[in-house]
Amino acid sequence: MxxxxxxxxxxxxxxxxxxxxxxxxxxxxxxxxxxxxxxxLEERLGVQLFQRTTRSQNLTEDGQQYYERCLRAIEELxxxxxxxxxxxxxxxxxxxxxxxxxxxxxxxxxILRAYARQHPRLELELxxxxxxxxxxxxxxxLAVRNGAPGNGSxxxxxxxxxxxxxxxxxxxxxxxxxxxxxxxxxxHHDLLPYWRNEHGMAWQLPDATDALVTIQPTSRxxxxxxxxxxxxxxxxxxxAWLPYWLIRERLRRGVLVEVWGHRPTAVMECYAVWPAAQYxxxxxxxxxxxxAAELPKCLDD
Numbered sequence: 487m488x489x490x491x492x493x494x495x496x497x498x499x500x501x502x503x504x505x506x507x508x509x510x511x512x513x514x515x516x517x518x519x520x521x522x523x524x525x526x527l528e529e530r531l532g533v534q535l536f537q538r539t540t541r542s543q544n545l546t547e548d549g550q551q552y553y554e555r556c557l558r559a560i561e562e563l564x565x566x567x568x569x570x571x572x573x574x575x576x577x578x579x580x581x582x583x584x585x586x587x588x589x590x591x592x593x594x595x596x597i598l599r600a601y602a603r604q605h606p607r608l609e610l611e612l613x614x615x616x617x618x619x620x621x622x623x624x625x626x627x628l629a630v631r632n633g634a635p636g637n638g639s640x641x642x643x644x645x646x647x648x649x650x651x652x653x654x655x656x657x658x659x660x661x662x663x664x665x666x667x668x669x670x671x672x673x674h675h676d677l678l679p680y681w682r683n684e685h686g687m688a689w690q691l692p693d694a695t696d697a698l699v700t701i702q703p704t705s706r707x708x709x710x711x712x713x714x715x716x717x718x719x720x721x722x723x724x725x726a727w728l729p730y731w732l733i734r735e736r737l738r739r740g741v742l743v744e745v746w747g748h749r750p751t752a753v754m755e756c757y758a759v760w761p762a763a764q765y766x767x768x769x770x771x772x773x774x775x776x777x778a779a780e781l782p783k784c785l786d787d
């Protein structure tokens with residue numbers, strides 16, 4: 487019975503990973519070992535689960551039906567495990583979390599490290615990446631994401647905190663170029679946008695009526711790292727629009743100066759996102775509660 491259940495888990499892993507090779511990487515198995523295990527499962531069931539080519543493995547109609555049934559069975563087992571965990575009120579097991587690189591390093595990781603220290607039976611794995619990770623396909627329990635999480639039915643989300651965005655520059659730059667009085671003045675200034683996927687990310691700044699409007703900054707300098715942008719602004723090379731938590735110490739030291747600090751400012755929402763399930767394991771639920779309670783403190787002065 488144990489071997490049969492392991493075969494089902496491996497089959498689901500192959501489907502969610504998108505192939506034998508990727509499933510093998512995630513399970514520390516060779517592609518050949520995964521293929522042989524699936525072949526044994528097909529032989530036992532008497533059906534072909536995958537249509538194989540030299541480059542891909544696609545589910546057959548029987549395979550799709552079997553996958554849907556297996557997924558429901560595994561979800562039931564996860565739900566039972568979550569209920570038992572709730573009964574123990576003890577945080578145990580593995581928690582895999584994906585985080586944005588800088589916000590994760592400076593703000594989220596310290597909170598989750600303290601959480602792991604409080605629960606010695608928790609296995610914590612943190613992955614730092616600014617790409618949009620597929621939680622289900624890549625096997626993550628939780629993501630911390632900046633910006634709107636979307637409305638996908640396969641995911642659930644909870645807002646954790648708002649990050650204030652600040653327009654800033656160095657004193658030397660402002661002495662040389664002057665402070666812009668309006669959005670129209672930006673054509674005379676050097677701007678330092680965050681550059682990603684061959685495009686500069688839009689800024690939200692107040693117009694003459696103090697209503698926040700979206701502008702698309704252009705620049706000869708293109709960086710996909712917010713900390714490099716902060717350093718470049720501190721070197722006197724332009725105006726930057728950055729999260730307050732990132733430049734807080736530079737503002738305190740006078741390396742950077744806030745521009746238009748008396749005017750309305752935009753915020754970026756931060757969410758916890760996780761795969762939809764009937765029951766959320768205690769380790770995940772308490773991690774989300776902890777982040778919601780502690781992140782606002784991290785971003786306050």
